Amino acid sequence: MGGGWGRGDIAFAETGEELLLKGVESYNSGDYVATQKLITKVLPLLKDNSKIIEAHKYLAFVYIAYGENQKAQDEFTEALKIDNAFRLDAKTTSPKIMEVFRKAKAGVVAEGAISVITKPEGAKVYLDNNLIGETPLRQDEVSAGQHKIMIKKRGYEVIEGEIAVKDKVMTNIEYALSESTGALNIISEPSQADVFFDSEPVGKSPVKLKNVSAGSHIVKVSKKYYDDFEKEVVFNKGEEKGLNITLKKRLALIGPITEAGQTEGRAVARNLLIDSFKDMQAYQLIALAEEKEAEALKQYNISIRSVLSYLLPQAEKKMEFKLSELSERVNAELFIIACLIKDKAGPKLIFTLFNSEMERPDIFIIDLIQEDVKQPLLKIRKALEFQPSLSKPAEVRGEKGVILFNHFISSVKEMTKDNNKENAGIGYLNLGNYHANMKNWKEAIAAYNQVASANKAGLGKGTALFRIGEVYENLNYWNEAAEYYYMAMKQFPQNTIDNNEGEAVSSVSLKRLKRLHSLGLIRERYW
Incomplete structure (x- = not known):
């Protein structure tokens, strides 16, 4: 039958949304012919307006790449x-x-435009909040x-009102702000x-704020x-107020874990956090002393049946170590939840851990090797897959569904010190992945630059150069990104990108270079 799709073009079980996703992936890999073919065919099948808009958007991108x-x-x-909208x-x-x-x-x-001028300058302008x-x-x-x-400036009255914007017309707004004399004492x-x-940061408590404008303000105190x-x-004009605040210590619940969940410590720990601390941000919790547990549970209305014998308190008693000592050994500040798992290989602790500089948890296993009862050896056996953020789960999804964040940061740092150059190179590569995920671009x-010097054999060098190119692309430094993609493509064609289904560095880098060129972001052709 002429004009139909071949068996290789589309799987009958795939939905319109799945085919649209394939089209987007084709575009990101630089295959514009496949993108146009997939999206043009699938567009009539889409029913959700957001998906239809996305399809039109990527077709537009393809046509721009073609110069049409x-x-x-x-x-x-x-x-x-x-x-x-x-x-x-x-x-x-x-x-x-954009043009x-x-x-x-x-x-x-x-659409129109607005111009806002105030005397004095430096007032914040809010449009539709x-x-x-x-x-x-x-x-x-x-x-x-x-x-x-709405126009706000500290020490001046808040201005609120409505404006009418006309099509293709500039609306000019000028205000002379009136001073206010309110004050706020914070202890x-x-x-x-x-x-x-x-x-805006205004200092450390106790502090007195002067020239507080009338209206609504948000006060935040953090330690x-x-x-x-x-x-x-809320302040009336010229009003003086005081806040006397007692901060609550952050808490963590140690336990419980069901018998059925012993082999699924990750899921149980994560679900327990979600169920037990719905009104709190998970990364703000710290470990709770055993004697304070009942008081904390009452305070936060957390209903649990019991803390079972195989949890951390029992492990501490059996192995003769304290949570604070364990924290020092693995260079971590905040422990959230711990489950003692028993299997044939010996006892293990599964921790869900939040570091003070991370908004996302790591879950990892520690072997308990009792060579000496008084000085038990704690060894990080295996870093588990990086878990999604409890508050922002969508952010951990990468192009292939799982981001490269498989090592708890302290164990990664240990790898960089390994005398085995291959391990050290992999350690630096993962350390770079960690910082890239946290958007610490310089670090x-x-x-990534340390991979080459740590690993004389060359394994991972191409990947590291490619990753540096990705960092520069994230920063919109297109030419720098292109230079590193080119180096990765030419110097280390034998390396593979580990989250790209084994595709060679040379192939992936070439696709990135072609995409940057087609979008007009770089002029030079590197191929």
């Missing part, structure tokens, strides 16, 4: 007709694409119609806590190892 800007503009227009992020989208998108938007969406900058400012691409505007127990006023205190405080590049 009018077709790309037509695709953007179709997306905007479905939802005129559809936007591209100018910070992460190439200027070539075509703006032309399409101008034909569909009515979203901060858009400080005065003096100009804001383009504001949808035509009525909008709420905390313990003292020397960091104080934030409307998200290491304590729960954050946050409160909305990531430094770690």
Whole structure:
């Protein structure tokens, strides 16, 4: 039957959304022919508007890569007709694409601009409750119609009102701010806590804030190892108020674990955190002394049946070590939950751990090897797969579904000190992956650069160069990214990218270079 898809083009069981995802993956790998073919065919099958918009968007991207800007503009227009609030992020989208998108938007969406000037300057401007900058400012691409505007400056009265924005017209706004004389005294127990006023740091407690403007303000008090205190405080003009705050120590529940869950310590620990601390951010918890457990459970209304004999208290008693000593041994500040697992190979502790510099948990296993009862050996046996953030689970999904974050940071650092150069190189590679995931770009590049010097045999060098290219691409340094992709492609073609299904560095790097070139982000052709 002419015009149909071949057996290799599409699996009958795949949904429209799955095929759209394949099209997006093809685009990201630089295969524009496959992208156009897949998305054009699957577009009539999509029912969800957000998926239809995404399909039009990627078709537009393909047409821009081909140099067919009018077709790309037509695709953007179709997306905007479905939802005129559809936007591209100018910070992460190439200027070539943004130019075509703006032309399409101008034909569909009515927009104007606003200019805001205040005396004195430096006032924060909120449009429809979203901060858009400080005065003096100009804001383009504001949808035509009525909008709420609020202007705030510390020491001055808050201005609130409405403005009407007209299509293709600049709306000019000027205000002379009136001074206010309110004040706020903040005392905390313990003292020397960091104080934030409307998200701005104002010092350590005790502190007195002067020139507080009338209206609503947010006060936040934060100290290491304590729960954050946050409160909305409303001031009348010239009013003076005081806050006397007692910070609560952060808590962690040790246990329980069901018998059926002994072989699934990761899931049980994670679910227990979700079920037991629904109103708290997980990474803010620290270990709780056993004698304080009942009081804590009562305070936080956590209902559990019992702490079973195979949990941490029992392990401490049997192995004669304390939680604080264990913390020092693995260079970790905060332990959340611990489960003692028994199997044929001997007892093991499974910990869900949060480090003070991480907003996401690591879950790992420690073997208990009782060579000497008085000095038990604690050995990190195996770092488990990095677990999703409890508060932001979508953020850990990478292009292939799992990000490279498989080593707890202290064990990775130990690998970098290994006399075996291959292990040291892998350690630095994982250390770079850790910093890249945390967006510590400078530290990531430094770690990747260590791979070559640590590992004379060359294993992982190509991957490290490729990763440096990714860091520069994340920072929008297109030419630097291209240089490192080129070095990875030419110097180490035999290396493979471990999260790319074994694809060679040379192949992946070439695709990245072609994509950057097609988007107009680099001029030079490296192939």
